[in-house]
Amino acid sequence: MTWRKPLDAGDIAVVLQINPKPHPELANVPNAIDYAKTQEARQLIKAGIHDPAAVTRPYALPPGTPKDRVQ
Secondary structure (H helix, E strand, O other), X not given: OOOHHHHHHOOOOOOOEOOOOOOHHHOOOOEHHHHOOOHHHHHHXXXXXXXXXXXXXXXXOOOOOOXXXXX
């Protein structure tokens, strides 16, 4: 870890992980997905944090857009 010295010195503190799998060196730091209270919340964390490419190009279309233009 690049932050090992400041962590060991107590200069910084990691309060939450956002990794898909907990980092082995941060075993006592909670993971964001553990705070999700519903399946929908877990899905949002997975899509928005674990797989940001899934939401980096959102498209908004007006009501009535022809189905052949929507995929």
